[in-house]
Amino acid sequence: MHDSDSPRFYPLPVHEEPEAVRLRTWVQLARTFYRIEQSISARLAEKELTMAQFDxxxxxxxxxxxxxxxxAELLLVTKGNVVGLLDRLQKLDLVERRADPDDGRANRIHLTARGRRKLESVLPVHDRLVLRTLDCLDQQEVGTLRRLLKSLEQAL
Amino acid sequence: MHDSDSPRFYPLPVHEEPEAVRLRTWVQLARTFYRIEQSISARLAEKELTMAQFDxxxxxxxxxxxxxxxxAELLLVTKGNVVGLLDRLQKLDLVERRADPDDGRANRIHLTARGRRKLESVLPVHDRLVLRTLDCLDQQEVGTLRRLLKSLEQAL
DNA sequence: AAAATATAGTTTACATATAAACTATATGCA
DNA sequence: TGCATATAGTTTATATGTAAACTATATTTT
Structure with missing residues (x-):
């Protein structure tokens, strides 16, 4: 109902119900993801890239x-989505589709020289921002967070 | 470079660099969020609601x-986005815009009776799915996860 | 080999999402 | 009061994202 650090003018519940804690933890996961994503997106925009394109x-x-x-499988999105992403990246000359010689239906996707240069210029900026964001946790906490998130993902 | 539980045919690095762990933790956060979100979206679709509409x-x-x-501020999105969300929800007769009597520019947003019924029917389904997803963590782990995520969000 | 089936990529219709320009109304200040 | 500025909501252009239908090529089955 309130953050632990927000002003309160009524008695604190001694503890939240375990179910409420679980529900709020999912909300917190979503909020934290959104916030970090927006911060990364803003930084990438300075380099003329969207988050999806960077991915x-x-x-x-x-x-x-x-x-x-x-x-599509690596990015956790549909193949229809990938078509549009590649169309735009190709128009920017950052990637290219090469017909698969062994399968007339398939394309093999490659970075262009320009795409590789772009990535080299953006990756350090991206990584520095992520590292700085995670700096508020110590090394052990980061390990714990990663482990808990991995458990959660694998439970699906 | 690999998950700790994937098959390996080469010597294990004794430990990953702290920077690599931090970067991978962000990737894991994103992956976990996506996966859970897709699972919730699929369930909401059975009830004819999108995730954004449910939110x-x-x-x-x-x-x-x-x-x-x-x-818009509560949802962490832009006001332009809210316009479209409300347009569609209003067309479905789930919410209504009421002109603010004290401010000719503002609308006050309310659930309709139908919107309230819809929510009552969807919330239990949604909450059960979230609770079941978090069931792989014990109570203490959930608390830890929530605390770490909150720290991360507040660091921004 | 011919027919049935499966698969890779594309297209379509729709729902989000943003940033930025625009409209209408409030507010502040000279 | 009247102008300057700020604010709430809308619109526009663009980029994601999905599901489902569609096309072209492979594969399987008989």
Whole structure:
């Protein structure tokens, strides 16, 4: 009902119900994600990239030559979405589609030289921001957070 | 570079660099959020609601009578976004805009009877799914997760 | 080989989302 | 009072995002 640090003019409940804590934890997860995402997006915008575009380039860095279907799986989005992302990135000359010689249906996606340069220029900026954001947690807390999030993801 | 539980055929690095751990923790946060969000969205779709629409109704439950600007702040989105959300929800007769008698520019947003019924029917389904998702963590872990996420959000 | 089925990518219709320009009303100040 | 400025909501242009239908190519089955 209120943040622990907000002004209160009524008695504190001794403890929240476990169910309420669980529900609020999901809300907190969403809020925290949104906030960090917006902060990263703002920084990427200075470099003329959207978050989705950065995700594509960063994924291709270690997975060049994937098909669009594989790219969609790596990005956790639909293949229809990938079509539009690649259309725009291709128009910016940051990636290219190469016809798969062994499968007439498939494209293999590659970074262009320009795409690689763009990524090299943006990655340090992106990473510095993420690191600074996580600086409020000590090393052990970060490890714990990562472990708990991973458990949550795997429970699905 | 790999999940701790994935098969490995090469020596394990004794530990990842703290910077790599921090970067991967952000990626994990994003992945976990996406996964849970998609699972909730799928459930809401059975009830003919999008996640954004559910967020509006759930927010109005405890904040009826807010202005569109206030609603935008509560939802962490722009006021332009709120216009479209309300247009569609109004067309579905789930919310209504009431002109503020004290400010000719402002609208006060209210749930309709239909909107209230819809929310009552959807909330239990939503909450059960969230609770079940968090069931893989014990009570203490949930508390820790919530605390760490809140620290992260407040660091921005 | 021919027909049935599956798969990769595209298209379409729609719902979010943003930033920035625009409109109408309030507010502050000279 | 009357002008300057601020604020609430809308509109516009653009980028995501989904689900579902569609096209073209592979694969499987008979």
């Amino acid at each position: 594509v380039l960063a994924t291709l860095r270690y997975s060049e030559g994937v098909t669009q279907k594989e790219l | 509006v109704l759930a927010t109005l439950r405890y904040s009826e009578g807010v202005t569109q600007k206030e609603l």
